[in-house]
Amino acid sequence: MLSKKELLDLQFIDARARLIDLAAFLDRLERHEGGDDARIRYFKEALPILLENRPDRAKAVLEKFSDHTAELSETAPFQGASGAPVS
Amino acid sequence: MSYIEPHAHMVSRTTDDYERLAIAGCEALCEPAFWAGFDRSSADGFYDYFRQLTEYEPKRAARYGIKHFCWLCINPKEADDPGFAREVMALIPEFIGRENVLGIGEIGLNKNTHSELKIFEEHVQIALDYDLPILIHTPHLEDKLKGTKLILDSLASFSKLDRSKVIIDHVEEHTVAHVLDAGYWAGMTLYPESKCTPNRAIDILEVYGSENIWMNSACDWGVSDPMAVPKCALEMKRRKHTPEMIRKVTYDNPAKFLSQSPRFRL
Numbered sequence: 552m553l554s555k556k557e558l559l560d561l562q563f564i565d566a567r568a569r570l571i572d573l574a575a576f577l578d579r580l581e582r583h584e585g586g587d588d589a590r591i592r593y594f595k596e597a598l599p600i601l602l603e604n605r606p607d608r609a610k611a612v613l614e615k616f617s618d619h620t621a622e623l624s625e626t627a628p629f630q631g632a633s634g635a636p637v638s
Numbered sequence: 639m640s641y642i643e644p645h646a647h648m649v650s651r652t653t654d655d656y657e658r659l660a661i662a663g664c665e666a667l668c669e670p671a672f673w674a675g676f677d678r679s680s681a682d683g684f685y686d687y688f689r690q691l692t693e694y695e696p697k698r699a700a701r702y703g704i705k706h707f708c709w710l711c712i713n714p715k716e717a718d719d720p721g722f723a724r725e726v727m728a729l730i731p732e733f734i735g736r737e738n739v740l741g742i743g744e745i746g747l748n749k750n751t752h753s754e755l756k757i758f759e760e761h762v763q764i765a766l767d768y769d770l771p772i773l774i775h776t777p778h779l780e781d782k783l784k785g786t787k788l789i790l791d792s793l794a795s796f797s798k799l800d801r802s803k804v805i806i807d808h809v810e811e812h813t814v815a816h817v818l819d820a821g822y823w824a825g826m827t828l829y830p831e832s833k834c835t836p837n838r839a840i841d842i843l844e845v846y847g848s849e850n851i852w853m854n855s856a857c858d859w860g861v862s863d864p865m866a867v868p869k870c871a872l873e874m875k876r877r878k879h880t881p882e883m884i885r886k887v888t889y890d891n892p893a894k895f896l897s898q899s900p901r902f903r904l
Contacts, residue, residue, distance in 0.1 A: 627749035
């Protein structure tokens with residue numbers, strides 16, 4: 552396993568770029584016209600998880616974007632997925 | 639390095655991809671039956687697809703020294719019409735004995751519907767009847783956690799099922815423990831946008847261990863990378879994982895699981 556410093560040396564620049572990209576994505580959304588969208592709400596609700604002191608942030612973010620109902624659907628409304636339980 | 643690509647939809651890829659895989663060290667690859675990106679209009683479309691998987695692709699792979707194996711089923715995306723699905727499933731006995739067929743897959747759920755689950759369970763019974771391994775697809779994105787739980791609940795009702803002969807694919811951080819803790823194998827799919835990135839897959843190995851788990855590219859007609867497994871192996875090397883560890887998850891583990899099919903030979 553790498554040390555913390557070795558991991559930072561290897562991945563900090565890439566992680567920094569991804570974080571700036573997320574910030575720019577939110578800026579971009581605000582510049583564009585349109586109404587509320589549940590995907591934006593889920594996205595913003597997931598962001599505070601990144602600052603929580605826990606070892607499983609990725610799991611928690613995935614759970615935030617998951618359908619937590621238990622019932623089977625009668626039919627498939629469409630074949631794909633939107634990334635958040637909006638339908 | 640030598641490695642096994644345990645999940646690739648080569649019918650959607652070019653011959654150039656076979657060459658790249660061979661250069662990267664791919665010794666064998668396995669092609670589950672899946673959606674073509676559009677719905678087939680008749681069971682005849684699947685008949686031709688099964689011929690492609692069992693006759694044409696093995697020859698195309700062999701030109702580059704790669705052994706080609708496949709899995710048969712009607713995929714969950716086209717399983718919401720049970721009548722149509724059963725027409726396709728009726729074709730399976732004609733192909734199940736062919737020399738590169740490993741088992742039943744990739745079955746599973748897509749939008750977590752009643753019909754999908756019914757057809758999934760009928761596929762599991764076919765695998766049990768033929769005593770063959772099972773490869774299971776879990777749903778995409780927001781549907782994955784629910785679908786994984788539904789699949790695990792369903793499998794638990796098959797008292798004669800040997801869980802070591804079942805791999806549940808496309809696990810991520812929120813589903814991997816559910817799968818491994820229940821005694822099944824887990825597959826991690828390396829995708830640029832959805833599913834796991836190489837670094838996340840390596841995190842999962844570091845947190846959950848390297849037993850009963852493999853990684854694959856699941857390259858198909860969508861956003862995917864046939865070179866994802868060797869790229870992840872390189873990332874493991876950069877993160878100072880040992881050559882033995884890299885070999886275990888990219889070669890030994892797939893070989894161990896797949897060898898449960900009598901047709902898998904390296």
